Amino acid sequence: MNLDKSTKRIAKRVKKGFQGYPQISLAYFGEVANCATEVVVGYISEEGAAAQEQKFSSKGDARTDETIQTTILKVIERVDAKTVLEVAGVSIIK
Secondary structure (H helix, E strand, O other): OOHHHHHHHHHHHHHOOOOOOOEEEEEEEEOEOOEOOEEEEEEEOOOOOOOEEEEEEOOOOHHHOHHHHHHHHHHHHHOOOOEEEEEEEEEEOO
16 A cells, blocks of 8 residues: 555544544654654553553654555554544654
8 A cells, every 4th residue: 555545544534533442542753843753553442441552663754654654554454443543743752
């Protein structure tokens, strides 16, 4: 799947807002605000359950990395996530 398709499909799921559980959350991190070198995907199966997290790293911007974006979309589809949340922007890591 190409980058444009996967990012659009993820964005469409994020726009729906909270729809219930299971829930996926996406948070992007980087050393500068305009380049996310890491993404953390969180999974919560039901209300009150502990979150499971998986990290993906990239030498460039993870938001434009086709492999990472396609993998995130596959994770969302595999767990049949009803809700996909995304933390706006890039959080700075030092």
